[in-house]
Amino acid sequence: MKRVLVDSSMHHTRIALVENGELTEFIYESKLNKSIVGNIYVGRVMSVHKGMQACFVDIGEEKNAYLLMENHCKFQPYSQIAVQVKKDASGLKGAVVTNKISFTGKFLVLIPDENGNIGISKKIFSEEERERIKIIAQEVLPSGYGIIIRTEGAGKSIDEFKAEIDRLYKISQEVMQSVQHSKAPSLVFSEADTIVKAARDLFGDDVDEIMLNDETEYRLIKEKTSNRAERVLFYDNEVPMFENYLVESQVEKIFNKKVWLKCGGFLIIEQTEACVVIDVNTGKYTGKKNFQETVLKTNLEAAVEIAKQLRLRNLSGMIIIDFIDMKEDENKKQLHRTLERAVKKDRIKTTVVGMTELGLMQVTRKKTSIPVVARLTDQCQCCKGNGYVQSFEYISGKIRREVVSIFVQTIFNEVTISSSRRILRAFAGDKDENKKEIEKKFGKTIVFKEIETAAHSYYEIDRRTV
Structure with a gap:
């Protein structure tokens, strides 16, 4: 079902x-x-960076959009151009746009200014069906347009192709008319x-x-x-x-970094700014015969699960997978084939590049939108997105240095430290030895004020003369 x-x-x-x-x-x-993916805007080029072969375009959003200048395209600052959003803005980065406009339909994509180019989904395997579709496309495609037939196009009749192409062609003509008469920045087409x-x-x-x-x-x-x-x-x-x-x-499990495999092994999935890193571990699985068979079984199951997780979590870009080391070349080839078969189920283009010299598997997945977890989470106010916080020992050390600096360099003879119980205990030391040592050395007083609701690393030092 x-x-x-x-x-x-x-x-x-x-x-x-x-x-x-x-x-x-x-x-x-x-x-x-x-999401604004698929929207078409008349934008204004705000800056051109020849070294990056890119420019930044004002499309009316909070951040300027990033446009890669492909095929030796040249744009002048403050000129108007039509662009389509490929990827939503994320974090500090604006949306990614392209000046190659396309119109997506139920089972095909119509592309202006493509001079009759025809692309057919690789998931349509029958050569006979591919040839039939190609002949239909050549017959009904408007002059100057290109077309990409999606997987759902298999089995569609010439009348269905003509009706869908006519519908998208009408939309494209209306949009191009709007582009000619619109002032940047403005939205001229909103995706469904x-x-x-x-x-x-x-x-x-x-x-x-x-x-x-x-x-x-x-x-x-x-x-x-x-x-x-x-x-x-x-x-x-x-x-x-x-x-x-x-x-x-099952939705709640998307937030988990650890994913258990049925065999007892597990994956650790880490999303970084540059790439996705996945580590494979045998975990509880010890196998029944020899270690290499245990490793192969774990890796093969992991490959299938990784393909599922990439799709489920919408992880994209460069993906690095650290499978468990295998000695046999045939086992490595089997793993590669298994992963390739598994990612074919993904409707987003996913490519298994292969193993590096260090034994890391490289996979790329086309970026279409931000990952699910990024869309559902906010930055942690304690760690500021780092994924870790300073230890209580380190924080208490910072407080200790500040207190000593106050006692040495100012006339204040009493300080009140306001913080959580754990930080105050770390500062005071066993039986308040650290606190007493500082008070004795400088002949001054340290007062504690416990705050039950204090954030992990919060502290405040008040100083006075008494």
């Missing part, structure tokens, strides 16, 4: 692709911070909302049903998918949808 669950509320939309009870894709969008995109991208012929709990969205999707409307269902139950279908607990 394969179904799409769409859980809408006042504050957010959550979408889950569930295959035989297992969560395989998860999409989250806040109603206050909607998250639920409509999910219905387009996830609700394929192989999906048994799509279920929505919002009546307005239910009617909209039923109308837009009229050829399979009987599989669009309305969820009318007081029990929360994700809880009823045992998905809620």
Whole structure:
């Protein structure tokens, strides 16, 4: 059973692709911070960086968008250009845009200024079907346009191709007219909302049903998918949808860095600014025969699970996997083949590059939006996003140095240290020996003020003369 669950509320939309009870894709969008991927803007070039072969474009958002100047394109500062968003803004970085505009439909993508180029999804394996699609595309494609046939295009008739191309062609002409008459920065085309995109991208012929709990969205999707409307269902139950279908607990596991394997091994998944790093460990699994067989079994299971986690967490860019070392070349080849088969299930382009000299597997996954965890979390106010905090011993040492500096360099003879109990204890030492030693050495007084609700590293030193 394969179904799409769409859980809408006042504050957010959550979408889950569930295959035989297992969560395989998860999409989250806040109603206050909607994705702008796919939107087309008339932007103004604010700065050109020839050394980077890039420029920054004002599209009316908080941060200027980043545009890579491909194919020797040249832009002048303050000139107007049409751009389309490829990736949402994240952290300190603005959105990533392209000047290569495209229009995505139900089973194809129409691209202006491509002079008849035809691309067909690699997931359409039949050479006979690929040739049939190519002939149809050549016959119905508008002059000057290019086209990419998505996986869902397999089996579609010439009439279906013509209807979809005509629809997208009309949209493209309207957008290009708007571009000519718009002043930067301005939005000239807004991509379909998250639920409509999910219905387009996830609700394929192989999906048994799509279920929505919002009546307005239910009617909209039923109308837009009229050829399979009987599989669009309305969820009318007081029990929360994700809880009823045992998905809620699976969503919570997305936050875990450690992922257990059925064999007893586990993965550690770390998201960094530069790349994703995944470490494979045998954990509780000791095997039954020899160590190399144990390693191979763990690595093969890990490869399948890693492909699932990349898709589920929407991890993209460069992915480095530290599999457990294997001596046999045939085992390494088997691992490579297993990982390649596993990532083919992903609708986002994922490439297994291969092993480095250090035995690390390299994988790349196309960036389309920010990772799920990044979308669902805020920076920790204690560690400021570092993932660690200063130890109590280190903090108490800082306080000790500040107190000594006050006693040596000022006329104040008493200080009050306000902080948590653990920091005050670390400062005082066993039986208050450290505190007493400082007081005796300088002939001055240290007073403690405990704050039960103090943050991890918070402290304050008040000074006075008494």
